[in-house]
Amino acid sequence: MQATSRRRGGHSSLHSTTESQLIRARDYGYSHKRVESHDCPMSTCAAPAGSPCRTGKGKVAIQYHTARFRLVPQLAKALNVPTPAVRKPGSAWAELPRPRNAGAETVGHARLGYARASTARQSLDSQLDSLTEAGVTRIFS
Template sequence: MAINYHTARFRLVPSLAKALTVVTPPIRKPGTPWVELPRPASSGAELSGHVRIGYARASTARQSLDTQLDSLTAAGVTKIFSEKISTRAVSRPELDRAAEFARELRAASLGVTLVVHEHKRLGRGLALAELAEQLKSYGVALEFLTGELQGNHDPSGFEISLPLDFTM
């Protein structure tokens, strides 16, 4: 059933496997005829370059972002969004700005990868899965530099590989 689906990668992470539910549009409910969903404006266009943007987050004001920022810089990220805010916060303004910036770059026919030090910096459980699906709908790749999910990822569960020499 499309409403409750689990990818193999998310089943391996117990905190994600507990309540991974992907929201599906009403036109994808059981019993409805197949209709192709709208594609992003630039999905068929030739990419004119690739940009790597980063996101760093610490849960408290006392925690340092230095390790994450150094890691992102070493990975070739030139634009970094960072904030000190709890994982439990409903809204994370800098993460929202990063996702919107990635969407705008993608709409301009640029390939975009959101790079994060570790998946825990984005969120846990359902929040991480929802963000991954949102980025996928924008056509934005997701890369974790360390941790259990290290590497380039597509929410469908397949690893993707991208060239490592990106510049902005």
């Protein structure tokens, strides 16, 4: 355990790196369950909902891919979200059972889209069709 010294109000105190990591993980709460409720969008990983992210060598990643944990609004601004010890980071990756609510649309979220044409002769039809096909509920043009 690495320790650093900090000075507060004239008093010296020890603050370990491990303690700050635990505080950060505690602040996230059960973030791994929220992150794992989504499939990983990384093409090199493609871990299904319910399973941790994996490395290119087939091991459990030490942290979730940014593209995956940013799907959770509470974690969107986090720099990284570590994989908890219960998922055994560094061990051989195996698919875990999918949660019952995996793939369900998140309540309170809307898909927004934007379509544009550079000139008056161009048509928005193909863009509007693509956005509608993608499940966009509100389109701006």
